[in-house]
Amino acid sequence: MTEGNFVDYVKIYVSSGKGGKGSTHLHREKFIEKGGPDGGDGGRGGHVFLVGNKSLWTLFHLKFARHIKAGHGGDGGSSRSTGADGEDKFIEVPLGTVVKDHETGEVIFEITEHGQKEILVKGGKGGLGNWHFRTSTNQTPRYSQPGMPIEERDVLLELKVLADVGLVGFPNAGKSTLLSVLTSAKPKIADYPFTTLKPNLGIVAYRDFQSFVIADIPGIIEGAAEGKGLGHYFLRHIERNSTLLFLIPADADDIKEQYDILIDELRRYNPELLDKDRIIAISKTDMLDDELKVEMKAELDKQFNGTPYLFISSVAQQGLTELKDKLWAMLNTPAVE
Template identity: 85%
Template sequence: MTEGNFVDYVKIYVSSGKGGKGSSHLHREKFIEKGGPDGGDGGRGGHVYIKGNKNLWTLFHLKFLKHVRAGHGGDGGSSRSTGHDGEDKYIEVPLGTVVKDQETGDVLFEITEHDEVKILAEGGKGGLGNWHFRSATNQTPRYAQPGMPVKEVDVTLELKVLADVGLVGFPNAGKSTLLSVLTSAKPKIADYPFTTLKPNLGIVAYRDFQSFVMADIPGIIEGAAEGKGLGHYFLRHIERNSTLLFLVPADADDIKKEYDILLDELRRYNPEMLDKDRLVVISKCDMLDDELKAELKKQLDEELKGTPYLFISSVAQQGLQELKDKLWQMLNVEAK
């Protein structure tokens, strides 16, 4: 998937179908002078559904879809025949999609499972035919119910990436490089900040044919929680990850300070993110000799206060298996 094809936010106008009107027909037949009412009911209007599809990774297929309208129900006929139901419409979305009401901003529901179906706009009920209104005192009612009107709603679809591990770090920390060496993903990599402008997903192959999903979230900057940079467009993708991997380069001026800033941005955006499992990974450690690494370990033992950390080098392929082992262990503890 190219970066430009990753769409995680769309607005759609949705309209259900209106119900068909009931018939006020009176039965007429040779030798039957007063056949009485036999008007059928109207068919129901079509519903609009949202359906989860695990094979979709983006909302790109909905980018140019501005309106979704279900079919109208058919009118009732004679001989108590019911009108046809309106055609239902299904909007397929990737797992992790949040559906919001545009006007109020309220979350209507979330889609997190394959083939999960939620009704977005219910079709109008069909009107009853005059056959239902006959009585001892009114044996030939000449009226029937109209169908119920359409239901309209403007919705916003937001995708929050579903991944087991989320990569968190400042721009140019080496997240895309790490994802490319751990998975078969091919993110854009360059030696300047903000190379990644959209989340990238990759599947990390582990022992015994097991695997887990890792997401490379675009670089966070200080002030992202207030919307600085691309702000919430980045941060909301981290909400779904069960484990957060904080990537800080070994050549950072102050590793603890960078980690604290990243942690603070997540706390200000959503305090619940601090409840997730965290792992600090020092990247580009091929730049360190043994003496520097030992000194840094001593410093981090004191500063990180129990938060697990690892040294790796994506380019030199150092510490990658140890990293996968640690992540797998953390994910399994989370699952228990």
């Protein structure tokens, strides 16, 4: 999937079908000139459903299909025959899709499981035929119910990437490079900020044919919680990661300061993000000698105050096995009640 094909935000208009009208037919056949009412009911209008599909990773297929309408119900007929139901419409979306009302911003529901099916708009109910309105004093009703009207709304679909681990860091911290060596993903890599403009997903192969999913989130800049840089565009993708991997380059002016800025941006965007498990990877450590690593470790032990961290190098492939072991252990440690 190319970067341009990754779409995680789309507005669509959906409309259900209207219900068919009931019939006012009066029964007629040979030798029966004035039969009673036998008008059938109208069929219901079609619903519009959203369905979770684990094979989809983007909302790109909805980018050019912004108007989705279900079929109208058929009218009732004679002999109490019910009109045909309108055709239902099924919209497949990737797991992690949040559905919001465009006008109010209210979250309607979220799609998080494969095969999960939710109704966006309900089809109109079919009207009753005149057969339902016969009484002892009105044996020949010549009226019926019209079908219920359509239901329509504008909705926003937002994709929050479903991944086990979210890579968090400043632009040019080496996140894409790490993803490329841990997984078979092929993110765009270059030595300048904001190479990654879309989240990249990769599957990390672990021991005994096990695996977990890691997401390279576009780089954070200071002020991102207020929308600066890529702002909310990427921060929402972090909300669904169960573990956060902070990546800070060893050549940063102040490693602890960068970490504090990243933590502060997450806190200002959504304080609940700080409840997630986290681990810090100091990248590009192939440029450090052993003596410098010992000095840095002594300092970082004080600064990080128990937050786990380790030294890695994506280019030299140092510390990657230990990193995968730690991530796997964090992902599979039962939560303490």
